Each structure stands twice: as C-alpha cells, then as structure tokens.
Amino acid sequence: AHQEANTPTPDGDTDKADEELGKLTAGGHAKASELDKFGREQGWNRERRNDGLIIYTDENKTERLKIKKGSSQTPGSEDPHVEMRKKGGHRMDPYGNDVTKKSDGNHTPIEWDLD
Secondary structure, three states: OOOOOOOOOOOOOOOHHHHHHHHHHOOOOOEHHHHHHHHHHOOOEEEEOOOOOEEEEOOOOOEEEEEEOOOOOOOOOOOOEEEEEOOOOOEEOOOOOEOOOOOHHHOEEOEOOOO
16 A cells, blocks of 8 residues: 655644544544544535445635545545544545645545435
C-alpha cells in the first residue's frame, strides 16, 4: 500500500471540528450514526443520496464529511468508510495529516449502522 508523506498544514486550514473529527475516527471504530450526528451538530448541510452516501458541506461549500457504505464497484472502497476534509478543503486522515484521494488514510474505516 502506498503511503503519502505528511504535509504541513497552512495556518487557517483547520478548525476545532477537524480535531474533534480526528478523535472520533482514530482507530477506525467510529459508527456511521456517530459521524452523522457530528455533522448535524456542526450545522453543516446534509445531503443523503439514494445509494446511502451522506455528504456534509460547510458554509464555505467544502464537503467536510462523506460517510460511505462501501461499494463493490469501486476497488479499495468496498467497505464502509469516511472521507474527511479540513476547513481549508484538504483531505485529511484521523490524525490531521493531509492525504490525497489515493492515500490509504483517505478511507478511514467505520462501522455502518444506518439504514
């Protein structure tokens, strides 16, 4: 598996929600329902698609949280996971490190407990 080098984050790119989200997802044990609740508590706009995908977008139109059930049609995305973005729009892992779309840390495992 390819691992991206940690990238320093410019000042102003993160906020308190990023830190809290990292704590919630560290270790890959977060539940989809916990993440769904977290997004609502931030006041972010919630969109749920027919395939079960839940996207939370902040006031700056940044997709901060994508809660995914998993799909066999997308290699590497078969299992439930969450994709997170910092306030500044950079993808992040649970530890606040910048990651790319192809990084292992971009797909943080979760437990799917939503219908």
